[in-house]
Amino acid sequence: MARVFYIVFSTLFFLSCATTGIEKTDNGIIVRVKQENSHTAKTIRLNVIDNNIIHVSAIPGKIFSDEKSLILRPGLKRSGTFSVYENGDEVTLSTDSLDVVIRKSTGEIAFLNKKGETLLQENKGGGKTLTPIEVEGTKGYTVHQLFESSDDEAFYGLGQHQADDFNYKGKNESLFQYNTKVSVPFVISSRNYGIVWDNYSLSKFGDTRDYADxxxxxxxxxxxxxxxxxxxxxxxxxxxxxxxxxxxxxxxxxxxxxxxxxxxxxxxxxxxxxxxxxxxxxxxxxxxxxxxxxxxxxxxxxxxxxxxxxxxxxxxxxxxxxxxxxxxxxxxxxxxxxxxxxxxxxxxxxxxxVPEEEQNKLSLWSEMGNGIDYYFVAGNSMDEVISGYRTLTGKSQIMPKWAMGFWQSRERYKTQDELLETLAEFRKREIPIDNIVQDWSYWPEAEWGSHKFDKERFPDPKGMVDKIHEMNARIMISVWPKFYMNTDHYKAFDKNGWMYQQAVKDSIRDWIGQGYIGSFYDAYAEGARKLFWKQLEENLYSLGIDAWWMDASEPNIQDNTDMDYRKKLCGPTALGPSTKYFNAYSLVNAEAIYDGQRSVNPDDRVFLLTRSGFTGIQRYSTAVWSGDIGTRWEDMKAQISAGLNFALSGIPYWTMDIGGFCVEKRYEQAQHYYNATGIENEDLKEWRELNARWSQFGAFVPLFRSHGQFPYREVFNIAPEDHPAYQSMVYYNKLRYRLMPYIYSLAGMTYFNDYTIMRALVMDHGKDPEVNDIGDQYMFGDMLMVCPVYEYKATGRTVYFPATTGWYDFYTGKFIDGGQKQRVDAPYSRIPLFVKEGAIIPFGPEIQYSDEKKPEHITLYVFAGKNGTFSLYEDEGVNYNYEKGAYAIIRFNYDDATKTLVIGDREGSFEGMLQERRFNVVYVDKNRPQAVDPDAKGIEVVYTGAAQKIPLEK
The missing domain is CATH 2.60.120.380 (Jelly Rolls)
Structure with a gap:
């Protein structure tokens, strides 16, 4: 009670004093700092976003920029009450969840929870450095913020990178966009806080120096x-x-x-x-x-x-x-x-x-900004921190249900017949598929950016799309922000000043045919974004195209150029110099299509796949893939940690080219040799095993897609039907579809609960310190632990079983105690999978595409050992009615003490909803091990929407 009185009294006291250097605002406070160093912050602003999120801004001058943030979601409203009090050199801003303490003498900030424990503290003296910079007449600052960090802390996020780093503690990472490299300046700590760094320029985590020769x-x-x-x-x-x-x-x-x-x-x-x-x-x-x-x-x-x-x-x-x-x-x-x-x-x-104590600190640096600008986000779990990230930057939309199925692609289908014949072969072989992809160069050679099909190779694009739909599939098409000079679309942008000019001035020719000159449009211009969509709508969306593949969205105007020239190629932008806006192109480019499609067809769910990403891109219904990675075992392994850190960056939909994109020549030669002789040489054996292992892994990431250069990536082109690679790939394809009720429920949770589908062990098992550095196994949802095999000819791998729970082998039902490492079997045809105690996992019917059958009969596996819950989410699958409340949830609760399962009352409704269904409940405990089989016989329950209590052990 005394502390509350003191807070109120001190607040009234300092508000009446004009000489303290503190100003109270509607959302927080501004503190004037008296420091002699010209490169430190003189004015610091704390704004309360909500009880768990504090916006920190710092500048060397007195007036803050009023530029609109690109990463914040439109309509962000501030909530949460706060109070402020002063005690000597310290000023404290207090919310219901946090105390933020700032020293008036140095500007140093500390973030504390209500127990008085320090979650994060800026480096002594404030840790802020701001150095003036001017580019193309625009003034700003090169900024650096340094924080203290405890020895046991771990850092994750930062987007998706290829060095196979998982825990970034003590590591260095340059944050820029490039093919296979996606930079998201959001870092999340094992101590359950995150820093959303609001800056769009070249940035660095860790050491601020450039690597030296x-x-x-x-x-x-x-x-x-x-x-x-x-x-x-x-x-x-x-x-x-x-x-x-x-x-x-x-x-x-x-x-x-x-x-x-x-x-x-x-x-x-x-x-x-x-x-x-x-x-x-x-x-x-x-x-x-x-x-x-x-x-x-x-x-x-x-x-x-x-x-x-x-x-x-x-x-x-x-x-x-x-x-x-x-x-x-x-x-x-x-x-x-x-x-x-x-x-x-x-x-x-x-x-x-550098000294280890310095290297291990949390350090963020950016080349150019208006000042230091970041958001501190706290939570009781990593999920809550990611929810705070999405509070700031936007909800992740629920992807269309068909997007959860299998996607087939190759470097490109060269003709209409080639594409349709491929899809027909999947249907003939009864291999499930929902989507087929038309990659680049479907246009006439000299007309990149025309968005028109080459009439000789694709004589009837509308008919092609219609036939795809008749085969109960969808089509995604590659659209680049790139335009050849001779196209009408280039000229339409150019007359408004919306084309980047450096590539044209330097006559840069690309690699197609004779080599053609072109450039990229300026997606930072609002008018340019609207024009980009208009061109897509008129030429492609009108054909019935279902999804968009936004390639080279870094933007990648020319490969293998140094950083200074890259900036020249992609600027100046409509908002300012490319130095300042270097990293956010993919965000505004995604906005163009998302806003465009929703404006003309608000009932059709948007699906975007982009090669680059940035903070907030999830609000535009955008997934990101890991670019043109190589076809090596080390590349496969690197995708595990890359995907986990991308998910920990707050963006839930990620995918990769199963098998890798860029192919070693030995694999090409092996495939040609096989085509000529029918002989599987050693290189082809390895190619097939690599694809089998990668496909096993790929079945358990948010989006399941195969893509790459020759050899062709269709399962029937990789191996014959009697080959273990073929059989394994088909098995996991079908298992993915049987898991559709589980996977789509996870997709629903990404919107309603700010959930993350692909989950590092530290998210669910962070109380076990052993998991901080494990980046080669993970949770798919919080029920299934996935342990990819990434070594040639391996028939086993070491798995760590987190101590927070016990585990069941997916294929045998054998129980394994947590808190130990084991060498587990991993035969060619199987990826090690384990189910946690208390898991409830629904399996649907065998289907060839996502909406072939309604899941009238669901096999529900319940694993004993701990209490468990699961919420089955369903909606109409293809529209945005879920935003208006058109969805249904059925909650399952398992009580381990009484060995009973409660199926709750159905909540909500939507058009076409099943009114009656059957649940086939299969109960597994450590004394009765059994393999997971979606067709196993269990306890049959007829469910009509009313709650039921089912005893599982008699």
Whole structure:
């Protein structure tokens, strides 16, 4: 009571005092900080969004920008009461959930819960640095915010990256958009808070420095001579043209740098090595950055630090590794590289050591903004933090039910007949499918951006779409924000100043045919977004197209260009310089189609798939895929942690190219050899196993789709019917469809409960500290634990069973105690799956497409050991009536003490809803193990909407 009185009294006191440097606003407070350093914050604003969300803004001046945030959802309303009190140098803003303390002398902020425990604290002194920057006449600040972090804390989120990092504690990650790299500046902590960083420019998590070239070390060649490593360029099978020279840098990362390779040396069919020794100028942990295309291996002190990796030439990959070095100690280094063709890329750089206590802090840096601008989001769980993220940035829409089914694609179907014949083959073989995809280049070669089909290859687009619909499937089509200069659509944008001009000025030709000049439209302009939709509506949506594939939405105007030139290519934008708006293109591009389609057909659910994403993109019914990844086992493994961190970034719908997109030549050659001879060589064996394993994994991510370059990705083109790869892929396809009631219920929860479908173990089992660093197994919903196999010829893998519950083997029903690691069986045809105690999982009928049958008969598996709940969600599946209350929920509650299941009263209704159905309840406990079989016989229950209590053990 005394504290409450003090808060009220002090509030009245300081509000009456004009000299405290504190100003109360409708939503919070503004604090004036007296600091001499010109690069620190002088004015700090705290705004209350709700009891769990605080908006922090900081500037060196006095007047805050009134620019509208791109990431906040339209119509965001502030709620929650707060009070403010002053105690010496500290001012506290207090909500029902948080106390936010700011020091008047430094601007340092701390966020505390109501127990007085510090959740997050800015670095001593405030941790804020703001350095003036001016670009193209626009002024702003390069900003850096540093927070303290406890040793046991873990960080996740940041979007989707390919270095196979899971827990980002002590790691570094550059946040920019590129093919296979999706940057979302939202970080979530294992301590159940998150930071939504409101900035659209190039950003960094961790170390703010750029990676430096190898000449930061003393380098010695193979002969011991100082000044550089020995670079040896050799043609395979021909040593006469070998070139040996000394190189002090290994930096061939971008197009302009390729001219530094030896003149007249053809990289095609060659080997290059860099070898010698390096000597560090100081002792400590060095963090290395490897950029590569082709085959690469790296050795330090004659031990491999990078096992063989590969990536195609036009789409290099990046990888990071760490190595301890001692000052003055010479360490052997060797880089072995086989370029991918005559144009290929490679670079090796490093960051010098920083003290561990500094490296482990939470650090966010951005190149350009109006000031420091972030939202602190607290919760009692990671789900609550993600709910806060969506409170700010927008609800995730419920995807159409058919989007939960299987998607088939390939690099492209070249003709109308090819596409229709493929879909017909699925139906003939009774392999479930809901969607087929028409990727790029369906237009006439010289008319990219026309949105018109090539009449010779696609003579009847409307008829093609109609036939797809007649076969009970949907079609998604690739639409790029790219336009050739000669198209009418380019000219329509250009006359309004809505085309980026640098690519045209520089006559950049793409890779198609003779090479054509074009550029991308400026999606930051409202008028341009409306025009983009109008063109799509007139040319494609009018044909009955169901979904949109928004490729190259980084925007990727030219591959393998340095950062400065990338900015020139995609700017200036209608809002300002591309330096400031570098990362948010995919967000406004998605807005164009989402708003456009809902404006002309508000009853038709929008589905967008984009190669890039940004904070808030989930509000535009958008899923993101991981780009043109490689077809290697290490690429498959990296997708697990990439997908989990993307989900932890608050965006629930993610997918990948099952099997990878960019294909090693050995797999292409193996497929051609098989087509000619019918012989499965060793490379084809591996290709088939890779696709089988990847498809097993892909069946348990939010969206299930296969896509990639040749060899073709249809299951019947990967392997014959009697092959274990074929049989396994079909099994998991059908299992996915039997799980449709479960999966669609999860989709409903993403909207109504701000749920996350693909769940890192730390989300549901965070009380077990062992799970903080486990990024290669996860929960699909909170009932199923998925453990992908990502090694060739593996027949088992190690699985950690979180201590928070017991587990059942999906295939045998065997019970496993939590809190232990086990080596589990993983035969070729099966992915390890486990079900938690208390799980309730519904299985529907066998179907060929999502709405073939209504689930009148659901097999309901109940797993004993703990109490459990599940809510079966249903609606009309294709429209937005759920936003108006047209949906139904049936809640199931299992009580383990009494061994009873209660099926609750049906809540809600919608047109076409089943009035009566049967539940086949199968009960599993540790004393009666049994495999999961959707057709197993159990206790039959006729349900008409009224609650029922079912004893499961007599």
């Amino acid at each position: 190898l000449d930061q070390f003393k380098l010695y060649g193979e002969d011991g001579a100082g000044g550089g490593l020995t670079a040896t360029y050799t043609r395979k099978g021909d040593s006469t043209g070998t070139i040996v020279r000394q190189e002090s840098k290994l930096d061939y990362q971008f197009i302009p740098l390729l001219e530094n390779f030896p003149a007249d040396f053809d990289l095609n069919n060659s080997r290059v090595t860099w070898s010698g020794e390096l000597e560090a100028p100081e002792s400590g942990l060095y963090r290395f950055f490897l950029h590569y295309a082709g085959y690469i291996r790296v050795f330090m002190d004659n031990e491999p630090v990078v096992e063989e990796r590969w990536r195609t030439a036009w789409n290099p990959n990046s990888y990071k590794f760490e190595y301890h070095l001692k000052e003055g100690e010479r360490v052997p280094i060797r880089v072995e590289w086989e370029p991918d063709g005559d144009v290929s890329y490679i670079a090796l750089k490093a960051l010098s050591p």
